[in-house]
Amino acid sequence: MASASSFSATKFTQPLPLNGTTSRSHDKHQSFFDPLRTSPSSSSFLGSTRKLRLSSASKLKLLANPNRRSAVVAVSDVVKEKKAKSTTNLLITKEEGLVVYEDMILGRAFEDMCAQMYYRGKMFGFVHLYNGQEAVSTGFIKLLKREDSVVSTYRDHVHALSKGVPARAVMSELFGKTTGCCRGQGGSMHMFSKEHNLIGGFAFIGEGIPVATGAAFSSKYRREVLKEVDCDHVTLAFFGDGTCNNGQFFECLNMAALWKLPIVFVVENNLWAIGMSHMRATSDPEIWKKGPAFGMPGVHVDGMDVLKVREVAKEAIGRARRGEGPTLVECETYRFRGHSLADPDELRDPAEKAHYAARDPITALKKYMIENSLASEAELKAIEKKIDEVVEDAVEFADESPHPSRSQLLENVFADPKGFGIGPDGRYRCEDPKFTQGTAHV
Amino acid sequence: MTVRDALNSALDEEMSADPKVFLMGEEVGEYQGAYKISKGLLDKYGPERVLDTPITEAGFTGIGVGAAYHGLKPVIEFMTFNFSMQAIDHIINSAAKSNYMSAGQISVPIVFRGPNGAAAGVGAQHSHCYASWYASCPGLKVLSPYSSEDARGLLKAAIRDPDPVVFLENELLYGETFPVSAEVLDSSFCVPIGKAKIEREGKDVTITAFSKMVGYALKAAEILAKEGISAEVINLRSIRPLDRDTINASVRKTNRLVTVEEGFPQHGVGAEICASVVEESFGYLDAPVERIAGADVPMPYAANLERLAVPQVEDIVRAAKRACYRSVPMAAAA
Numbered sequence: 001m002a003s004a005s006s007f008s009a010t011k012f013t014q015p016l017p018l019n020g021t022t023s024r025s026h027d028k029h030q031s032f033f034d035p036l037r038t039s040p041s042s043s044s045f046l047g048s049t050r051k052l053r054l055s056s057a058s059k060l061k062l063l064a065n066p067n068r069r070s071a072v073v074a075v076s077d078v079v080k081e082k083k084a085k086s087t088t089n090l091l092i093t094k095e096e097g098l099v100v101y102e103d104m105i106l107g108r109a110f111e112d113m114c115a116q117m118y119y120r121g122k123m124f125g126f127v128h129l130y131n132g133q134e135a136v137s138t139g140f141i142k143l144l145k146r147e148d149s150v151v152s153t154y155r156d157h158v159h160a161l162s163k164g165v166p167a168r169a170v171m172s173e174l175f176g177k178t179t180g181c182c183r184g185q186g187g188s189m190h191m192f193s194k195e196h197n198l199i200g201g202f203a204f205i206g207e208g209i210p211v212a213t214g215a216a217f218s219s220k221y222r223r224e225v226l227k228e229v230d231c232d233h234v235t236l237a238f239f240g241d242g243t244c245n246n247g248q249f250f251e252c253l254n255m256a257a258l259w260k261l262p263i264v265f266v267v268e269n270n271l272w273a274i275g276m277s278h279m280r281a282t283s284d285p286e287i288w289k290k291g292p293a294f295g296m297p298g299v300h301v302d303g304m305d306v307l308k309v310r311e312v313a314k315e316a317i318g319r320a321r322r323g324e325g326p327t328l329v330e331c332e333t334y335r336f337r338g339h340s341l342a343d344p345d346e347l348r349d350p351a352e353k354a355h356y357a358a359r360d361p362i363t364a365l366k367k368y369m370i371e372n373s374l375a376s377e378a379e380l381k382a383i384e385k386k387i388d389e390v391v392e393d394a395v396e397f398a399d400e401s402p403h404p405s406r407s408q409l410l411e412n413v414f415a416d417p418k419g420f421g422i423g424p425d426g427r428y429r430c431e432d433p434k435f436t437q438g439t440a441h442v
Numbered sequence: 443m444t445v446r447d448a449l450n451s452a453l454d455e456e457m458s459a460d461p462k463v464f465l466m467g468e469e470v471g472e473y474q475g476a477y478k479i480s481k482g483l484l485d486k487y488g489p490e491r492v493l494d495t496p497i498t499e500a501g502f503t504g505i506g507v508g509a510a511y512h513g514l515k516p517v518i519e520f521m522t523f524n525f526s527m528q529a530i531d532h533i534i535n536s537a538a539k540s541n542y543m544s545a546g547q548i549s550v551p552i553v554f555r556g557p558n559g560a561a562a563g564v565g566a567q568h569s570h571c572y573a574s575w576y577a578s579c580p581g582l583k584v585l586s587p588y589s590s591e592d593a594r595g596l597l598k599a600a601i602r603d604p605d606p607v608v609f610l611e612n613e614l615l616y617g618e619t620f621p622v623s624a625e626v627l628d629s630s631f632c633v634p635i636g637k638a639k640i641e642r643e644g645k646d647v648t649i650t651a652f653s654k655m656v657g658y659a660l661k662a663a664e665i666l667a668k669e670g671i672s673a674e675v676i677n678l679r680s681i682r683p684l685d686r687d688t689i690n691a692s693v694r695k696t697n698r699l700v701t702v703e704e705g706f707p708q709h710g711v712g713a714e715i716c717a718s719v720v721e722e723s724f725g726y727l728d729a730p731v732e733r734i735a736g737a738d739v740p741m742p743y744a745a746n747l748e749r750l751a752v753p754q755v756e757d758i759v760r761a762a763k764r765a766c767y768r769s770v771p772m773a774a775a776a
Contacts, residue, residue, distance in 0.1 A: 182547070184545075
């Protein structure tokens with residue numbers, strides 16, 4: 001039995017559920033179907049006016065052994081509230097807690113500022129905000145080393161920030177200034193930072209998954225072929241519920257498991273793909289189940305609870321680092337805003353939004369830290385103030401930064417600019433010093 | 443040396459010189475390559491560097507791109523470029539555009555290679571030419587060899603190149619033998635990207651072609667020579683960047699141009715060459731540019747129809763004569 005590679009239930013004991021409820025079911029909501037039923041035959045076509053709820057999502061559903069695909073090992077959620085006198089069974093130390101809190105506050109404050117800037121015309125095009133999902137980004141990325149890679153989608157600002165890209169660089173990029181992390185050439189949906197190993201930023205859903213799988217492949221290749229023995233870099237691929245119906249997702253689940261690549265597939269299931277509800281689009285909405293079908297563990301976690309996400313992330317990242325292969329983690333989360341700043345967000349039920357707003361990961365962590373005496377109200381407020389200043393500074397910096405110069409238009413198309421070919425004078429175009437001063441006609 | 447051996451030796455030498463180079467694709471390993479281009483490589487370099495993939499073009503192409511982001515040098519083989527359509531999002535969006543979107547932080551030293559264009563009797567879905575598809579995209583380099591010298595030199599250049607390269611081979615050329623000099627056989631031999639080769643000098647009409655059509659153009663030139671027309675045949679080698687300098691210099695010499703390609707005519711390579719010549723050498727043209735391309739129909743299966751759908755030597759001869767006002771223009775380009 002491959003128990004060594006299975007998730008052990010003991011790793012997941014948690015003293016306190018953050019929101020004071022042990023399950024996500026709410027009496028106020030009627031359940032129209034229970035996704036845990038293996039044959040939801042009564043779940044007819046679900047229109048978007050139905051209220052969505054998922055049952056007992058605070059349990060971690062683990063598949064311990066990929067060979068026992070039908071067995072679902074549910075971690076006990078019998079947790080008694082403990083008045084924590086000591087910190088021995090807390091999930092986080094004070095230092096870690098403050099780091100995590102600050103990162104989530106940064107993510108939230110930054111995105112809120114983006115909305116303001118967009119409506120003032122400083123930001124343009126497609127902007128997709130991450131409000132509400134901070135627990136996933138922080139929970140996972142704060143456990144990574146700098147050499148680990150993160151691949152994201154168009155909803156990538158907060159992944160960039162969590163990975164360490166300075167707020168100034170991200171804001172400038174969004175303003176389209178030359179001081180942006182991609183010199184203004186990428187934009188909101190294409191954040192790249194080689195220094196921080198943030199390798200995208202992709203607009204096509206599903207596109208990042210094979211790229212992430214390739215990054216994981218390169219880590220394994222370096223270790224085994226190039227003999228860089230301590231190369232244990234892990235890659236995280238972030239993507240949404242809509243992507244989980246896309247072909248490339250399945251192709252990569254297959255190959256990652258086949259070649260035992262050091263990757264974690266992190267599903268940010270916020271239940272909506274623009275206006276398409278996950279329930280309307282997916283034959284079996286429990287995404288975590290798709291992992292075991294390909295021979296890797298599938299885990300479901302409450303993505304509104306950063307401490308739970310962190311625990312799952314530790315195990316999944318650890319697995320990958322030890323060379324035990326990939327994991328599929330489904331984080332149930334929610335975006336408080338529309339799909340993008342252009343989305344009127346008319347299809348989502350206000351009651352659903354209120355339900356998740358009450359489970360704001362930042363509020364929850366704050367409560368946890370205060371109740372467990374990890375930090376005082378004042379300390380947390382100080383962090384919030386500090387972040388406000390960071391974000392203000394980022395805006396000022398971006399505002400004052402110059403727009404790209406005209407010559408930048410033709411730069412960076414190729415790593416080897418001879419790719420622009422030979423000009424009419426018989427020499428390579430790029431050798432002409434006036435080349436980038438001209439028009440785009442090459 | 444056959445084109446097949448030229449490609450095989452180029453892959454072998456580049457893999458030997460740089461351990462970051464690896465080959466990935468369907469049947470490249472144990473099957474020795476669908477067209478035996480990668481014969482012997484699995485035995486020599488092992489399964490970690492010659493990877494047989496499941497049938498997942500989008501997946502493994504993206505994996506190649508992700509590996510290239512981190513500095514490895516993948517060679518991704520498509521069994522034919524028709525299958526690249528399942529992966530074209532990665533070729534264009536995550537490979538070609540990434541150096542630009544990341545402002546130079548992330549270059550993508552990847553090669554996508556495989557047979558392109560028509561073969562023999564393989565039907566509509568296996569006969570499409572993708573030269574103009576990929577050549578329209580900034581950030582890509584698109585190469586198409588003809589001879590063994592081209593195959594060796596261009597593939598080596600492609601693998602060493604820090605940018606994404608689409609390498610369009612031709613299945614029917616794999617078995618053809620070409621003489622090669624000692625220089626070509628040297629392991630450091632490379633052909634520069636972006637330079638066309640004048641295969642045959644002439645003074646009356648310029649004929650541009652790439653891949654298999656170069657052979658046809660050369661045969662047409664022989665026939666034309668007997669009729670007193672001296673044709674200059676240019677082997678493009680590089681579709682993107684196009685060697686506009688060589689083409690224009692030749693047209694300024696001969697004053698007449700015939701472009702030849704196997705692919706579909708609309709928005710094809712010939713269209714781009716014609717535009718380039720009209721823009722830069724209009725005053726030098728003594729006749730309208732003649733464009734020879736494949737028939738504007740999905741490739742039929744029947745052998746006689748297939749022959750009609752692909753340019754033949756006679757078509758090139760006729761076009762050259764038209765350009766030299768030696769025959770009556772035809773009503774419809776065929």
